[in-house]
Amino acid sequence: MSRNKDRLGNSKPEGDSLPPQALQQNTSPGFSFVVPTEFVELPSGGKYYPEGHPLHGEDSLEIKQMTAKEEDMLTSRTLLKKGVALDRVIESLILNPQISADDLLVGDKNAIIISTRVAGYGSEYTTQVNCPSCAATQEYTFDLNEANIYTGENAHKLGLVDNNDGTFTTTLPRAQVAVTFRLLTGRDEKRMVAHLENARKRKKPEQAVTLQLHCMIMDAGGDNSPEAIKYLIDNIPSMDSRHLRLAYNLAAPNVDLTQHFECAECSHEQEMEVPLTADFFWPDR
Numbered sequence: 001m002s003r004n005k006d007r008l009g010n011s012k013p014e015g016d017s018l019p020p021q022a023l024q025q026n027t028s029p030g031f032s033f034v035v036p037t038e039f040v041e042l043p044s045g046g047k048y049y050p051e052g053h054p055l056h057g058e059d060s061l062e063i064k065q066m067t068a069k070e071e072d073m074l075t076s077r078t079l080l081k082k083g084v085a086l087d088r089v090i091e092s093l094i095l096n097p098q099i100s101a102d103d104l105l106v107g108d109k110n111a112i113i114i115s116t117r118v119a120g121y122g123s124e125y126t127t128q129v130n131c132p133s134c135a136a137t138q139e140y141t142f143d144l145n146e147a148n149i150y151t152g153e154n155a156h157k158l159g160l161v162d163n164n165d166g167t168f169t170t171t172l173p174r175a176q177v178a179v180t181f182r183l184l185t186g187r188d189e190k191r192m193v194a195h196l197e198n199a200r201k202r203k204k205p206e207q208a209v210t211l212q213l214h215c216m217i218m219d220a221g222g223d224n225s226p227e228a229i230k231y232l233i234d235n236i237p238s239m240d241s242r243h244l245r246l247a248y249n250l251a252a253p254n255v256d257l258t259q260h261f262e263c264a265e266c267s268h269e270q271e272m273e274v275p276l277t278a279d280f281f282w283p284d285r
Contacts, residue, residue, distance in 0.1 A: 042111060063093040125283070
């Protein structure tokens with residue numbers, strides 16, 4: 001992968017670092033099979049992991065390419081039902097056993113997912129898309145190599161302060177309260193999905209906005225007690241809620257999957273977020 005405005009793609013460490021290695025799979029005394037590996041460039045650059053974490057200060061991560069074993073994981077009804085199929089695939093591909101999908105920043109996790117798909121099935125991704133203008137459903141092909149890495153270079157906007165410890169502080173424009181928040185991980189993502197699914201089953205309000213705020217906010221006005229954070233979230237003006245979400249998006253390194261779309265029916269053109277459907281890992285469906 002490449003940083004900032006460069007295109008997404010395979011990368012390897014610079015300088016004296018060794019190129020991607022190959023895993024030697026010995027299945028019998030007379031037969032061996034080489035499974036190639038690659039380096040995935042991390043949008044975070046390793047800046048936001050705490051000291052002692054395997055990715056602290058690391059700008060790339062070595063993974064092996066997906067095999068039939070990982071395809072089995074993606075089709076396992078048990079893993080799919082538990083919502084852990086993709087995490088199991090990621091952990092199977094990462095060569096360092098100390099790295100858990102739960103601990104990955106969401107943007108780094110997305111980079112691994114996209115690189116895995118490109119290496120396994122190519123960069124062309126064809127899926128069903130609904131035109132935002134005429135609502136016509138059509139097949140559309142996106143090029144995943146056109147994805148860009150966003151490193152958080154615009155985090156200084158909106159008065160954001162990088163605390164250099166994986167957290168950021170911003171002042172809410174309406175309430176005039178300083179709020180410190182952190183970047184979300186795979187564990188947070190899993191927690192939010194489980195909460196929303198549970199709410200749907202119980203036919204209760206999903207509360208997606210406040211759930212994200214609960215996961216990311218570390219303190220409000222210097223008070224990090226659960227009571228203070230809950231009070232803020234329960235009473236936050238919508239202007240301030242929007243400000244926090246915008247601030248988070250500016251701070252969080254990620255993969256930008258916005259690409260150009262042109263409707264085959266009405267010729268409407270616009271920038272569109274690439275929809276990640278079941279076709280993403282199953283191009284021959």
